[in-house]
Amino acid sequence: MSLKADFTQEFARNQWYAAGWSAEVGTRPVARRILDQPVVLFRMPDGTAGALEDQCPHRLAPLSLGECTDGGLRCGYHGMVFDQNGTCISIPGQDVIPPTAKTRSYPTIERFGLIWLWMGRNVADETRMPHVPGYGQPGWEILENGYQHHLANYRIEIENLMDPAHTTFLHKETIGNPAAKNIPVEVSKTKSGIKAYRWLQNIPPTPLDRESRDFGAGRVDRQIAFHFQLPATSFVDIAVIPTGAERNEETMNAGVRTFSYKFLTPETQTTTHFFWLHIRNFRVGDDEFNRTLTASLEKTFEEDNVMASAIQSEQERSGLRQRTSLAIDRAPMMALRMIDRLVEEDRVAEAT
Amino acid sequence: MSLKADFTQEFARNQWYAAGWSAEVGTRPVARRILDQPVVLFRMPDGTAGALEDQCPHRLAPLSLGECTDGGLRCGYHGMVFDQNGTCISIPGQDVIPPTAKTRSYPTIERFGLIWLWMGRNVADETRMPHVPGYGQPGWEILENGYQHHLANYRIEIENLMDPAHTTFLHKETIGNPAAKNIPVEVSKTKSGIKAYRWLQNIPPTPLDRESRDFGAGRVDRQIAFHFQLPATSFVDIAVIPTGAERNEETMNAGVRTFSYKFLTPETQTTTHFFWLHIRNFRVGDDEFNRTLTASLEKTFEEDNVMASAIQSEQERSGLRQRTSLAIDRAPMMALRMIDRLVEEDRVAEAT
Amino acid sequence: MSLKADFTQEFARNQWYAAGWSAEVGTRPVARRILDQPVVLFRMPDGTAGALEDQCPHRLAPLSLGECTDGGLRCGYHGMVFDQNGTCISIPGQDVIPPTAKTRSYPTIERFGLIWLWMGRNVADETRMPHVPGYGQPGWEILENGYQHHLANYRIEIENLMDPAHTTFLHKETIGNPAAKNIPVEVSKTKSGIKAYRWLQNIPPTPLDRESRDFGAGRVDRQIAFHFQLPATSFVDIAVIPTGAERNEETMNAGVRTFSYKFLTPETQTTTHFFWLHIRNFRVGDDEFNRTLTASLEKTFEEDNVMASAIQSEQERSGLRQRTSLAIDRAPMMALRMIDRLVEEDRVAEAT
Secondary structure, three states: OOEEOOOOOOOOOOOEEEEEEHHHOOOOOEEEEEOOEEEEEEEOOOOOEEEEEOOOOOOOOOHHHOEEEOOEEEOOOOOOEEOOOOEEEEEOOEOOOOOOOEOOEOOEEEEOOEEEEEOOOOOOOHHHOOOOOOOOOOOOEEEEEEEEEEOOOHHHHHHHHOOHHHHHHHOOOOOOOHHHHHOOOEEEEEOOEEEEEEEEEEEOOOHHHHHHOOOOOOOEEEEEEEEEEOOOEEEEEEEEEEOOOOOOHHHHHHOEEEEEEEEEEEOOOOOEEEEEEEEEOOOOOOHHHHHHHHHHHHHHHHHHHHHHHHHHHHHHHHOEEEOOOOHHHHHHHHHHHHHHHHHHHHHHHHHO | OOEEOOOOOOOOOOOEEEEEEHHHOOOOOEEEEEOOEEEEEEEOOOOOEEEEEOOOOOOOOOHHHOEEEOOEEEOOOOOOEEOOOOEEEEEOOEOOOOOOOEOOEOOEEEEOOEEEEEOOOOOOOHHHOOOOOOOOOOOOEEEEEEEEEEOOOHHHHHHHHOOHHHHHHHOOOOOOOHHHHHOOOEEEEEOOEEEEEEEEEEEOOOHHHHHHOOOOOOOEEEEEEEEEEOOOEEEEEEEEEEOOOOOOHHHHHHOEEEEEEEEEEEOOOOOEEEEEEEEEOOOOOOHHHHHHHHHHHHHHHHHHHHHHHHHHHHHHHHOEEEOOOOHHHHHHHHHHHHHHHHHHHHHHHHHO | OOEEOOOOOOOOOOOEEEEEEHHHOOOOOEEEEEOOEEEEEEEOOOOOEEEEEOOOOOOOOOHHHOEEEOOEEEOOOOOOEEOOOOEEEEEOOEOOOOOOOEOOEOOEEEEOOEEEEEOOOOOOOHHHOOOOOOOOOOOOEEEEEEEEEEOOOHHHHHHHHOOHHHHHHHOOOOOOOHHHHHOOOEEEEEOOEEEEEEEEEEEOOOHHHHHHOOOOOOOEEEEEEEEEEOOOEEEEEEEEEEOOOOOOHHHHHHOEEEEEEEEEEEOOOOOEEEEEEEEEOOOOOOHHHHHHHHHHHHHHHHHHHHHHHHHHHHHHHHOEEEOOOOHHHHHHHHHHHHHHHHHHHHHHHHHO
């Protein structure tokens, strides 16, 4: 076998993508490339987030060089002002606004501390937004505003995130767990994606588990589940429950539980915005633990970046993607095929 | 409307372009890309400026890595010596000089503290040199040796320089003048270009005006004129005269007057040498004022560079140049059309 | 005349090329581009040097991000282990090794402190290895581990190294010798290359010569010979013998003698690994002299790099290689033609 690399693949556009943390966008506009489009994020006078193509229709000045003002975003070159629909509402020294004086706007939703953009031409569909259970609920601690710039196509990132097997080798100094490597991974479809998971059964709780919940003298079962949700969300769901307890949402939420989210947004064909969000139901309010955990997560994600970017470079050099296939490829391949189908849906929708 | 960007347009070659300040070229040769050609500037033993293609005909070593020597410019690799006509006059270890041992030379004129090159194949025409009234005359102060490297095609620079409307927004901290923005700009042809100008009438003189000339208790008229001269010179002519005085060269020179020159030389299709020269008839010999003014001019031109280079990048990315047209585009468009006609003249001349 | 530049020329592949100093490759693998191929150098558990294509056949991870382990080189992503033949010998979590799980290996020889790779598809031919007389013999001092990264195609480097005429100009502060420039250079073929040489006859020995050998009150003859050996070795052989002595290996080894080797290995079409090795039969064990000499050699080779990389850039810009030919071009042209013939041999061998 020999799979070709292809960096001309369309993105799934009629979807929500994280474009920036709410905290990033204050009184100054922010430039960001999203799905290879230049976008400017800004706030209207009432605080609503706006997102426009980062290009003034006059001389193509980036609107992100302008400023937030009464009525919208003002171009820094000749002062044309645009509202969050991309409509020009004033031109200095000129009363008539030509119909061509407009720029593309993107529907936005602000949720989970992030500004999300709908990048397609179809009507924005709020039901396609991801869910983050526990977010904003009492009893759950949130680490947010996490960001890394990864130098790889987002498909390489998704292959990495849906592949538990690499943790033993790539992350041997952080989350790698040699004990887990021989327990097979189950793969199943979910509502809008897949999960690859395994249960370590009837094992002693770790010291951290014991500190977080009273497991008595008993043993525990530990779930590690790698989720993929269309179009580009990944999360790891780790749950520790007493051995013998039923395995459901209720028991897992009563145990020790962690969700580690990565919202991937293609920047270009070869780079990815890697927004990460971590939520857990133990050690709530423990700032020192938060700092240690953040450092460990950042290190782990940077190890992924080093590997993914090296693979990106080698795919570009060789024109190949893969020369042999392993058993562990099943979940990653399923995830990529689901993306292919979304892209095909876009193509059909545009043709009609 | 939607204009395409085009970075394959020919330059107007049968013209004089500023290549470097005289003060830059001493005993060591200087490499400079001019109209996408590699050029070496140097001095002959008698001090005359020479300009050759920066390429030894032997192994293509840049002659700018060599040194000025008796007879001309000596290649730093094997010691071949070339005079200012590009003729090889000696080859170490070899008596016969092959006829192919020559390199292209460019006619030069040294004037206004600058070395000017004639870049075309036609006979150099000295009458096409720009004029700088007041240069070297008593009563006029000169700021020279100004240089910035701008990351944009020179046409984007010319659009910027012929467009008074942008100063209110892009230069709001330096030369921007909100009072001026509602006074219409007149556009007219000149001998070798165009000017866009307006007179602010019957206004009080500024404190600087009062310190420089005795306007008594009277009011003044202030001209701001943006000139373009083929192929790529821009200057702003600001004159303050007593209200009621006739508007001519004599009264303007008797008032407070400033010429702010920019000599643009295309380096490549996407970068421009920005030589600036400033001349005024007040505060002559005031070094502190010179320093303050230089800093303000440098800041203003760098603001232009930031905007022009952002537009350059966006034109390259999108393949577009403009998507809507405003009233203020008239003078810039006239300037660009005049350049187009020069390029067409070159084409016709070469075909004959 | 006008020769075109061509950076698509094939390399002579069925040859040995220096890939790295032995001292560079310890317990960690080393990534290096050789003849435009990504190669990883590593050591097997027994210390033998291995060289594989730096690409895991699974997801194309660079094997150089992995580690040396029992049995071979382990990929840092999913832990597949490869031996020095490129055969996968284990896959974590999977018993069956698919036949596609292999990567290309390169034959290696470790000699003269360097690891050499055979880059072709033919059977590796040890007789094609270069010779370094005196290496490892008593009475000879070695400077090794010399390396520079040169920004030019290796043919430009070879032209430089086979051309004694440039030293007067390019190296005027180090090895340039104006006295030599009018003595003609003889060029002759050798067993696997050519040499360009001249004898300075009946001259007084230098102070360094006198300190190194007892020439009495007599005069000396000094040979400077520039050798080229296929595919990409250059060395300068300098020998000082008493005037009147016969000129042969024995007398030259009894005199003051130096071999200055450069092993050139194409990295890409536009860059070259420049491994240098210096060996001499005088001032053996003189560390201070070694330091001075090393600094002088490094400076000289860097001057070559500056010139070669400028020529590389100008060849790329202009598409040309040479516009006029000089008498001194003879030896360089012979060397390049010999490389052309090797490339043609490869082509014929592959077609059969």
